[in-house]
Amino acid sequence: MKKITLLMVALVMCAIASAQFAGIQQRGPQEEALPEGFKPSATNIFLAQYPAVNATTRQVMFRVNAPTAQKVQIDLCNKKYDMVKDEKGAWTCTSDPQVVGFHYYAVLIDGVPVMDRNTDAYFGSNWKSSGVEIPEGPEGDYYRFNKNIPHGQIRSLYYWSELNGLERHVNVYVPAEYEQNPTKKYPVLYLLHGWGEDENGWSNQGHMGNIMDGLIAAQKAVPMIVVMESGDIKTNPDVRKAATNDVTQIYVKDLMPFIEKTFRTQADRDHRAMAGLSRGGGQTTSTVFPNMDKFAWMGTFSGFFMGMRMGGNNAAPAPDMKTQVETSFNGVFKDAKAFNDKMHLLFISTGTAENSPKAAVDALKEHGIKVVFHESQGTAHEWLTWRRALNEFAPRLFK
Amino acid sequence: MKKITLLMVALVMCAIASAQFAGIQQRGPQEEALPEGFKPSATNIFLAQYPAVNATTRQVMFRVNAPTAQKVQIDLCNKKYDMVKDEKGAWTCTSDPQVVGFHYYAVLIDGVPVMDRNTDAYFGSNWKSSGVEIPEGPEGDYYRFNKNIPHGQIRSLYYWSELNGLERHVNVYVPAEYEQNPTKKYPVLYLLHGWGEDENGWSNQGHMGNIMDGLIAAQKAVPMIVVMESGDIKTNPDVRKAATNDVTQIYVKDLMPFIEKTFRTQADRDHRAMAGLSRGGGQTTSTVFPNMDKFAWMGTFSGFFMGMRMGGNNAAPAPDMKTQVETSFNGVFKDAKAFNDKMHLLFISTGTAENSPKAAVDALKEHGIKVVFHESQGTAHEWLTWRRALNEFAPRLFK
Numbered sequence: 164m165k166k167i168t169l170l171m172v173a174l175v176m177c178a179i180a181s182a183q184f185a186g187i188q189q190r191g192p193q194e195e196a197l198p199e200g201f202k203p204s205a206t207n208i209f210l211a212q213y214p215a216v217n218a219t220t221r222q223v224m225f226r227v228n229a230p231t232a233q234k235v236q237i238d239l240c241n242k243k244y245d246m247v248k249d250e251k252g253a254w255t256c257t258s259d260p261q262v263v264g265f266h267y268y269a270v271l272i273d274g275v276p277v278m279d280r281n282t283d284a285y286f287g288s289n290w291k292s293s294g295v296e297i298p299e300g301p302e303g304d305y306y307r308f309n310k311n312i313p314h315g316q317i318r319s320l321y322y323w324s325e326l327n328g329l330e331r332h333v334n335v336y337v338p339a340e341y342e343q344n345p346t347k348k349y350p351v352l353y354l355l356h357g358w359g360e361d362e363n364g365w366s367n368q369g370h371m372g373n374i375m376d377g378l379i380a381a382q383k384a385v386p387m388i389v390v391m392e393s394g395d396i397k398t399n400p401d402v403r404k405a406a407t408n409d410v411t412q413i414y415v416k417d418l419m420p421f422i423e424k425t426f427r428t429q430a431d432r433d434h435r436a437m438a439g440l441s442r443g444g445g446q447t448t449s450t451v452f453p454n455m456d457k458f459a460w461m462g463t464f465s466g467f468f469m470g471m472r473m474g475g476n477n478a479a480p481a482p483d484m485k486t487q488v489e490t491s492f493n494g495v496f497k498d499a500k501a502f503n504d505k506m507h508l509l510f511i512s513t514g515t516a517e518n519s520p521k522a523a524v525d526a527l528k529e530h531g532i533k534v535v536f537h538e539s540q541g542t543a544h545e546w547l548t549w550r551r552a553l554n555e556f557a558p559r560l561f562k
Numbered sequence: 563m564k565k566i567t568l569l570m571v572a573l574v575m576c577a578i579a580s581a582q583f584a585g586i587q588q589r590g591p592q593e594e595a596l597p598e599g600f601k602p603s604a605t606n607i608f609l610a611q612y613p614a615v616n617a618t619t620r621q622v623m624f625r626v627n628a629p630t631a632q633k634v635q636i637d638l639c640n641k642k643y644d645m646v647k648d649e650k651g652a653w654t655c656t657s658d659p660q661v662v663g664f665h666y667y668a669v670l671i672d673g674v675p676v677m678d679r680n681t682d683a684y685f686g687s688n689w690k691s692s693g694v695e696i697p698e699g700p701e702g703d704y705y706r707f708n709k710n711i712p713h714g715q716i717r718s719l720y721y722w723s724e725l726n727g728l729e730r731h732v733n734v735y736v737p738a739e740y741e742q743n744p745t746k747k748y749p750v751l752y753l754l755h756g757w758g759e760d761e762n763g764w765s766n767q768g769h770m771g772n773i774m775d776g777l778i779a780a781q782k783a784v785p786m787i788v789v790m791e792s793g794d795i796k797t798n799p800d801v802r803k804a805a806t807n808d809v810t811q812i813y814v815k816d817l818m819p820f821i822e823k824t825f826r827t828q829a830d831r832d833h834r835a836m837a838g839l840s841r842g843g844g845q846t847t848s849t850v851f852p853n854m855d856k857f858a859w860m861g862t863f864s865g866f867f868m869g870m871r872m873g874g875n876n877a878a879p880a881p882d883m884k885t886q887v888e889t890s891f892n893g894v895f896k897d898a899k900a901f902n903d904k905m906h907l908l909f910i911s912t913g914t915a916e917n918s919p920k921a922a923v924d925a926l927k928e929h930g931i932k933v934v935f936h937e938s939q940g941t942a943h944e945w946l947t948w949r950r951a952l953n954e955f956a957p958r959l960f961k
Contacts, residue, residue: 208689209796231673233632270676274630277669277676284683284690290607291683291690308729310722317718321771323709330707342824345744372720397608425741 198224204282205296206265211281213255214295221260221297225270227279228253232272237279239268239295262516263299264547265368267292285368288359289396294368299547305377306370306550312380313339317366320425324417327398333418334362335426336372338379338386348427350561351388352460353414354553355439355446362393365553368546374554383558390422394446411450415457436560438462438510440549452492455505460560462510464552465544469523484526499531510556512537514548535559597623603681604695605664610680612654613694620696622657624669626678631671636678638667638694661915662698663946664767666691684767687758688795693767698946704776705769705949711779712738716765719824723816726797732817733761734825735771737778737785747826749960750787751859752813753952754838754845761792764952767945773953782957789821793845810849814856835959837861837909839948851891854904859959861909863951864943868922883925898930909955911936913947934958 197203201215201224213226225237225244230252237244239258246254267287269276278284284291315338324331341349354371356364365371371389378384395410414437423430435458439447444466451458469484469491489497496502509527513519515538524536537555542548596602600614600623612625624636624643629651636643638657645653666686668675677683683690714737723730740748753770755763764770770788777783794809813836822829834857838846843865850857868883868890888896895901908926912918914937923935936954941947 208685210688229672229674233672272671272674272676273632275628275671277671278679278683278690280677280689284677286607289609290679291677308720308722310729314720319716319718319765321707321713323707330709366718 205298206282206294208281208283213281216295216297218298221263223258223261223295224255225279226253226255227270229272234273236271237268238271238276240266243271261297262542263297264542264545265294265296266545267294269293286361286363305554306373308373309377312376314376315339315372317372322421326412326417331397332362332393334366334391336375336389339376340386348429349386349388350429350434351390351422352560353390353437355394355443357441357443361396362391365391369550369553371553374550375557378554378557385561387561388426388428392418410446414450415454432457432459434561436460438464438556439466440464441466441544444468448492452495459506460508461506462556464512464549465514465517468511468520484522488526488530496527496530496532503533508535508559509533510535510537510559512539512552512555514539514542514544516541516543604697605681605693607680607682612680615694615696617697620659620662622660622694624655626653626669627651628653628671633672635670636667637670637675639665642670660696661941662696663941663944664693664695665944666693668692685760685762704953705772707772708776711775713775714738714771716771721820725811725816730796731761731792733765733790735774735788738775739785747828748785748787749828749833750789750821751959752789752836754793754842756840756842760795761790764790768949768952770952773949774956777953777956784960786960787825787827791817793842809845813849814853831856831858833960835859837863837955838865839863840865840943843867847891851894858905859907860905861955863911863948864913864916867910867919883921887925887929895926895929895931902932907934907958908932909934909936909958911938911951911954913938913941913943915940915942
């Protein structure tokens with residue numbers, strides 16, 4: 164009868180061996196105390212001490228277990244840091260002070276860029292990347308989990324796209340009250356990701372659930388449904404060359420009908436908004452302007468805008484801004500009054516540490532177009548800029 | 563006015579540069595045609611051709627771009643494959659024939675185990691790993707997306723745990739009809755992950771959504787809610803030494819009240835089930851047996867069971883199986899009639915290519931305990947075994 168126990172022991176061993184092939188032993192001990200002032204990044208997987216962040220100096224300490232490598236570096240915000248190996252085979256380095264917010268980074272193992280497996284995997288630059296979060300003080304509370312308010316749900320759905328001939332994935336935020344009001348209908352915000360990211364970006368990197376929960380609980384924003392889709396990233400044979408027009412068809416012909424069939428939506432232009440970040444801002448303009456019978460609220464966060472189009476035209480000589488205002492997007496701005504009457508909100512935002520669309524905004528305003536312009540102080544083309552943009556944008560919708 | 567366009571061009575360049583630091587250029591060209599018979603693995607990120615799988619020979623071709631590395635290997639199912647470098651710096655190899663189903667693997671860059679960034683990131687072995695899927699024929703349709711049936715939703719929720727003093731994440735599957743029946747209440751299956759995995763395993767690696775959608779659409783299973791939680795993985799300071807008792811408290815005191823407050827559940831023992839795979843099977847027995855006033859249906863898939871306990875006792879001498887049956891789990895099986903009267907389903911499953919609990923099952927049966935025993939032919943301690951287990955288990959619930 165000992166046989167059974169031996170078999171069982173063997174099964175444990177087998178399970179452990181099968182788990183170990185992926186290298187749990189190489190993950191290395193996690194128990195070392197962190198240096199004074201450093202705490203594990205909010206992006207770390209459970210038990211992982213590194214990357215560790217000093218909230219005061221805004222420096223990051225990295226530690227990578229790689230006993231057999233010849234050279235290990237961290238590639239963070241366009242600077243490479245050489246790491247130093249200790250006697251156990253762990254490599255460490257400490258970064259320069261960073262801007263607050265979320266940053267992607269890579270580990271270079273003998274020059275090969277890989278994920279640091281100590282953090283969650285974030286889809287960026289068209290593959291899974293590591294991320295580190297430099298924490299803000301209380302001013303960042305709006306995107307953190309608040310245990311004292313009701314929480315919405317982010318629902319993961321797959322649906323069949325006739326247009327693409329494949330199943331597509333979409334994440335849909337519903338407000339906390341959605342379940343408690345089984346007949347109430349809600350307005351919908353279509354919220355697009357940027358280049359190289361996907362439908363999970365807004366919830367993972369952007370913490371949109373916490374932001375919306377907070378705005379709705381404080382009655383700053385009306386309860387709404389927020390739809391986050393993969394756009395053309397899972398359809399286009401080369402997303403880097405994708406025309407923005409294709410995605411319009413996906414949104415209008417595939418996604419919107421599916422959402423309106425599946426959720427209790429207020430299915431008219433006065434209750435539909437679209438916004439996007441970076442490339443998703445460009446997709447917002449190219450989707451909304453030709454479809455103003457379907458959308459009356461829009462936002463472009465650090466987005467491609469006037470004078471700047473996808474598809475290789477970036478190097479083309481610029482028309483002057485006045486012409487630009489009159490001719491962009493098939494002349495949608497030409498008749499300012501007509502535009503203002505139809506579009507309830509045109510929201511344009513940027514970080515002050517990235518190139519600004521302010522001149523375009525000024526030209527639009529001069530022409531009489533109503534624009535809400537938001538600048539995120541001190542932030543670049545990164546997620547903190549977009550969290551702040553959403554936090555400013557959502558309260559202005561559907562009112 | 564050319565300044566604006568130049569600014570805009572700079573912004574594009576900046577966005578692209580910021581995206582490139584994580585190495586999109588190093589991802590390498592994806593346009594090469596695959597060798598005859600090979601197709602991209604179902605686990606690949608969009609556009610990624612490799613890993614590529616030959617469904618007939620069940621071999622996998624890997625390709626890793628690593629021009630600066632000295633040695634690159636693939637570590638798949640406990641075998642290391644040396645890769646060969648081409649003139650562009652891409653390394654390739656072809657594996658031996660594999661068992662059908664999902665397998666984790668790692669890339670070794672100069673001996674350092676990292677993710678292959680061509681696949682989605684799956685949480686396994688306590689960190690993010692790559693995975694490859696060796697496809698089955700039509701017999702695998704039950705876990706694939708079926709465009710002709712209604713689909714449930716997997717809802718991502720965060721809730722505050724007083725017990726842990728932190729927010730916890732849970733995924734909850736609701737059947738397609740849930741929204742259409744705003745007053746109907748549903749039975750609940752608590753479905754646990756295994757060692758080194760997390761609350762996303764059943765939906766990502768296990769395709770539980772597709773499995774449940776299919777069973778419910780075919781009226782093989784009753785519509786039910788399925789709750790997938792992280793267990794103790796995000797609470798315990800050393801999950802590898804965790805006592806299974808702790809997790810019981812999380813389930814019974816934190817999770818169940820939250821689920822029953824948030825969803826329309828039939829909140830009694832006749833409509834509550836728990837099942838888990840591997841270590842989650844052990845957690846199922848240690849949670850359900852002392853709480854048979856709360857659960858009447860249970861399953862342990864490749865799970866730790868009689869004679870085999872967590873916490874370092876695996877090497878202890880085995881009692882004989884008759885004693886085991888009478889004393890295990892505080893003697894829950896001793897009075898077979900009493901057990902059978904109370905427990906509507908005790909389901910135990912295994913793969914035939916892993917060590918089997920059959921002897922324990924036989925001893926239980928001999929003692930008069932009603933057990934449903936399922937064997938997955940030809941599969942090991944892996945996800946295909948557990949997809950099949952769920953597909954056999956769920957139809958037997960709540961009937």
